[in-house]
Amino acid sequence: MEPKSSTLEELPNNIPVHVAIIMDGNGRWAQKRGLPRLAGHRAGTENLREIIKACVEFGVKYLTIYAFSTENWGRPAEEVDGLMHILEDVIDQELEELHQQGVQLVHIGQLERLDTSLREKVKKSIELTKDNHRLTVCIAWNYGGRDEIVCAIKRIIEDGLKPEQICDDIVSDYLFTSGIPDPDLIIRTSGEMRISNFLIWQSAYSEWYVTPILWPDFNRDEFRKALIDFGQRERRYGLVIPCQED
Numbered sequence: 001m002e003p004k005s006s007t008l009e010e011l012p013n014n015i016p017v018h019v020a021i022i023m024d025g026n027g028r029w030a031q032k033r034g035l036p037r038l039a040g041h042r043a044g045t046e047n048l049r050e051i052i053k054a055c056v057e058f059g060v061k062y063l064t065i066y067a068f069s070t071e072n073w074g075r076p077a078e079e080v081d082g083l084m085h086i087l088e089d090v091i092d093q094e095l096e097e098l099h100q101q102g103v104q105l106v107h108i109g110q111l112e113r114l115d116t117s118l119r120e121k122v123k124k125s126i127e128l129t130k131d132n133h134r135l136t137v138c139i140a141w142n143y144g145g146r147d148e149i150v151c152a153i154k155r156i157i158e159d160g161l162k163p164e165q166i167c168d169d170i171v172s173d174y175l176f177t178s179g180i181p182d183p184d185l186i187i188r189t190s191g192e193m194r195i196s197n198f199l200i201w202q203s204a205y206s207e208w209y210v211t212p213i214l215w216p217d218f219n220r221d222e223f224r225k226a227l228i229d230f231g232q233r234e235r236r237y238g239l240v241i242p243c244q245e246d
């Protein structure tokens with residue numbers, strides 16, 4: 001049955017601490033309207049503002065957003081440039097308000113390939129918001145899960161770690177996401193059933209929620225539905241859940 005209204009009372013008690021979103025479908029959203037793909041990316045950015053607000057409202061502590069992958073550099077130059085401008089505009093226009101809301105901004109991925117001015121803006125945003133604790137928004141930009149693991153291996157070797165020192169926790173500490181808990185829930189909009197190089201280490205025991213809704217249409221109420229769905233999951237981590245009579 002469809003959940004009815006959108007009141008906080010209807011949310012489950014077990015709100016995920018960390019929600020990660022593959023914000024997919026901007027291009028199709030634009031195409032359906034006869035608009036250029038960049039119009040879809042702009043609409044997707046507008047939507048993100050609503051989802052960040054909803055995270056604060058619903059008590060989600062970490063939101064990771066997949067916004068530009070290491071593979072997305074292969075798109076037409078006009079689209080890549082447009083996406084870089086959108087990130088710059090978001091920082092210029094939204095940073096102060098996000099800071100006021102108590103949002104901490106974090107970046108995962110490699111900044112080196114970005115233009116100097118954009119790179120500096122991202123670094124300044126991270127510095128400005130570093131003491132905010134209401135919600136951490138982790139922006140995956142020029143991020144790839146394989147690239148992250150390759151970088152981690154290089155740094156582990158550079159630091160001279162011995163094989164017997166390597167364990168899950170050490171590997172996690174060397175990833176871009178060091179210090180951030182693994183995502184409890186990963187949402188992918190627009191219906192694709194694939195990971196697309198997103199958080200491939202960290203998602204080992206994440207719950208998945210795939211919706212056909214295109215990202216610019218994935219509003220607060222759709223987000224709430226995803227949280228309700230998550231609330232009904234039984235997370236087993238490879239164990240056996242004892243029966244009531246046991």
Ligand code: IPE
Binds near residue numbers: 024028067068083
């Ligand atoms: C997701 O939307 C945003 C980025 C990858 C930057 P897409 O641009 O992938 O949209 P579709 O999948 O073509 O509809």
Ligand code: IPE
Binds near residue numbers: 022023024066069
């Ligand atoms: C994943 O979407 C990357 C982002 C949302 C930033 P893509 O649209 O790039 O992924 P594929 O090509 O469908 O796997």
Ligand code: MG
Binds near residue numbers: 024025
């Ligand atoms: Mg896509």
